Amino acid sequence: MNNPMKFNFNIFNCLLITLLITACSSEQELDKKTKLLHTMQAMETAIEAKGLDDFFEHVSDDFTSTKRGWNKKDAMRLLRIRLMRNKNVHVHQAIKSIDWLDGGEVQAEVAVVAALAGTAFSLTDLPTLRADMVKFNVTFKLVDGEYKVIKTEWERANPSDFVF
Helix, strand or coil, X not given: CCCHHXXXXXXXXXXXXXXXXXHHCCCCCCCHHHHHHHHHHHHHHHHHCCCXXXXXXXXXXXXXXXXXXXXXXXXXXXXXXXXXXCCCCEEXXXXXXXXXXXXXXXXXXXXXXXXXXXXXXXHHHHHHCCCEEEEEEEEEEEECXXXXXXXXEEEECCHHHHCC
């Protein structure tokens, strides 16, 4: 006959070892595309919450917009003005392409279109919606394990730019 106390002790030891192994294992590393998409989603969420500081955590201090001659502070001023225009902010972004530069994981150029409005909307609303629609070419660089925006160029977009 087995001792019930010994049986409970063995179950306890198995559970303890399982918990320790689980606690010591690290979370699976995200692939580069998923990590980049998470960054872009976090940036969108920050804009909708009007969280400029949160948004600009994803922008490198060396950020430039060479065509306009802007730096990070210039971009912050522009975005602050845009966000002050609306009580609420709703964003829809559509990624057109992601090109990994130098075939590696360090830099990526993303073509994305985005619409920003003061009310919730869907893509079918774009032709009649009063929204800021912009086409971006954004260069991201992996810095300390996080993708950060290092360069952006943009121009006005129209509803047809959201069709693939």
